[in-house]
């Protein structure tokens with residue numbers, strides 16, 4: 001059995017992970033901790049891998065503490081930047097037996113949509129991203145939308161494409177946040193869970209890629225997949241569930 005501890009265990013995602021870990025045939029719950037709890041309770045003696053779903057403001061410190069405790073970490077919390085990733089790599093240099101895995105999104109529909117978007121990117125002049133979430137979400141745009149924008153921008157750059165056509169002369173904020181040259185729009189609406197559309201345009205045609213997570217159960221197969229792969233690449237940070245899919 002894989003011994004899994006959960007940090008952020010009382011949150012919407014953490015509580016769902018606790019149930020998933022209890023119900024999977026090959027995992028068992030070790031520690032379930034939340035805000036205010038002492039992370040030093042989690043050690044290699046009681047835990048094979050920690051799943052961390054907290055808040056962007058806390059996640060880096062949690063991951064650094066867990067790496068220093070010598071346990072593998074699977075992270076779903078958003079807010080990761082190159083600077084934060086560099087801090088984790090630095091910590092792993094002193095703990096070469098520990099691995100960290102971070103996924104902006106664990107839902108297969110969204111991971112596939114992002115992969116398809118990166119493939120489509122070089123064929124379309126225009127592209128914009130619309131992400132739509134429940135109104136309890138604290139960050140905007142979503143971590144997934146930022147990750148998708150970076151993937152599309154990288155594909156456009158590789159293909160030698162220029163800037164996206166846009167003749168906007170005045171903008172009171174309606175054009176969204178520009179991430180790596182891509183406009184990203186965030187909707188917060190009661191009734192929604194997690195949804196993303198990537199809109200591609202060419203003269204006379206449009207492609208829309210849309211992924212819908214209607215329920216947090218959609219993230220659990222991906223979380224368990226990452227848990228089962230934890231520790232495979234010691235001393236490294238791996239980003240993206242696509243690393244564990246046959247794409």
Ligand SMILES: NC(=O)C1=CN([C@@H]2O[C@H](COP(=O)(O)OP(=O)(O)OC[C@H]3O[C@@H](n4cnc5c(N)ncnc54)[C@H](OP(=O)(O)O)[C@@H]3O)[C@@H](O)[C@H]2O)C=CC1
Pocket residue numbers: 007008009010011012013014033034035036053054055056058062075076077078079103104105106107143219
């Ligand atoms: N990668 C993916 O597939 C997905 C990622 N997410 C991301 O996961 C994160 C969590 O989302 P969600 O579960 O909805 O958020 P919630 O606010 O429901 O849960 C966060 C939990 O973390 C707790 N917490 C806050 N600070 C700490 C800390 N320092 N140490 C331990 N626990 C802490 C909170 O406690 P308290 O409320 O008392 O502060 C709360 O119980 C977000 O960043 C979200 O974007 C969400 C869905 C899927």
Ligand SMILES: O=C(O)C1=N[C@H](C(=O)O)C[C@H](O)C1
Pocket residue numbers: 078104105133137138141142143144145193194195
């Ligand atoms: O807060 C959420 O709910 C979600 N957060 C992640 C993100 O910001 O991309 C993943 C998913 O969209 C749900």
